[in-house]
Amino acid sequence: MSTVPDLAATAAGGSPAGDAREAGKPAGSLNALTLALKAAGEDTRLRILSLLAGGERSVKDLTDILNQSQPRISRHLKLLLEAGLIDRHREGTWAFFRLSEGVGGALARALVERLDSADPIIARDLSRLDALRAAHHDEASAYFARNAAEWDSIRSLHADDGEIEDAILKAAPQAINLMVDLGTGTARMLEVLGGRFQRAVGLDQSQDMLTYARTRLERAGLSHAQVRRGDILDLPAEVRGADFVMMHQVLHFLADPAAAVREAMSILAPGGTLMIVDFEPHALEFLRTEHAHRRLGFSTTQISAWIAEAGGSLTGSDSIAAPSADGRERLSVGLWAGQAASVPEGRA
Ligand SMILES: C[S@@+](CC[C@H](N)C(=O)[O-])C[C@H]1O[C@@H](n2cnc3c(N)ncnc32)[C@H](O)[C@@H]1O
Incomplete structure (x- = not known):
């Protein structure tokens, strides 16, 4: 050789x-x-x-x-x-x-x-790529703006919410210092885990979603949680050092889910946990054409590889199957937990 x-x-x-x-x-x-x-x-x-x-x-x-x-x-x-x-x-x-x-x-x-990124052809490609990214972003924002009020009912396409939330509560840490909920939507995850964290920040790109989120937090008396406008792919410094990061039903909307996982892992404190809850692989194409989904679910192999690429490791996974109704395909939900590396010995 x-x-x-x-x-x-x-x-x-x-x-x-x-x-x-x-x-x-x-x-x-x-x-x-x-x-x-x-x-x-x-x-x-x-x-x-x-x-x-x-x-x-x-x-x-x-x-x-x-x-x-x-x-x-x-x-x-x-x-x-x-x-x-x-x-x-x-x-x-x-x-x-x-x-x-x-x-x-x-x-x-x-x-x-x-x-050379200044080469005219390469520079034009990169600027078209930027424009395309902006168009994807606007498409998703417009969709969410239209659907903010109905979002909670769209969730019922998949397995029972109560069952999923029980699985989340079982897998999430009992005591959390700072929780960050990426793509918080109506802040349901902050409500579900409200009794576990000292402080929480929910980020979402949609102002309409944040309006609903604020109402929900206020109603639930969760004054130790805040929601802000922000992009999952460009997280602000203030959310760094979180010991628990949640991505619930967000990843399938993103053109580059691996980059989002990388960014999420980067804000974790050493040994902190990233929890991803999303659809398992499916073939419901209408979710792409009618509901702005970019990805038709994720496998454990994919999620595990993205977490590993970001320097962490998959520590657990769960699957919540949807009961089939009328022989129609339903959506099963996967739950994956990844852990950021701990501080190397001697450096703590
Ligand atoms: C399906 S909703 C899920 C909301 C919430 N996690 C839940 O499960 O109830 C997806 C959310 O992700 C948000 N989102 C999508 N792409 C985003 C991005 N790049 N940055 C921030 N939020 C984003 C949308 O605005 C929307 O509120």
């Missing part, structure tokens, strides 16, 4: 492939790297890698940004996939792509880092 130099190390002055492996960096065979370099060595494919470097994108995102037909983009994606540069995640009729976790992904990152 031949060895190849690690790209980043070579650019920085040269260290052999063995060093790369010793340092825990991925290394690939001569064949694999030649294939990957050939696949990356083309304008559109390099632009695709640059767009995937910031997170997962759907084929539609890429066709919109690159202004090329879907068959052309799909052909490029196929080549990048075969070369191990990217990974695909299928969800119903949609597919999402991201840089791979292996040597191909590391190679793609090394190439993208060397792309």
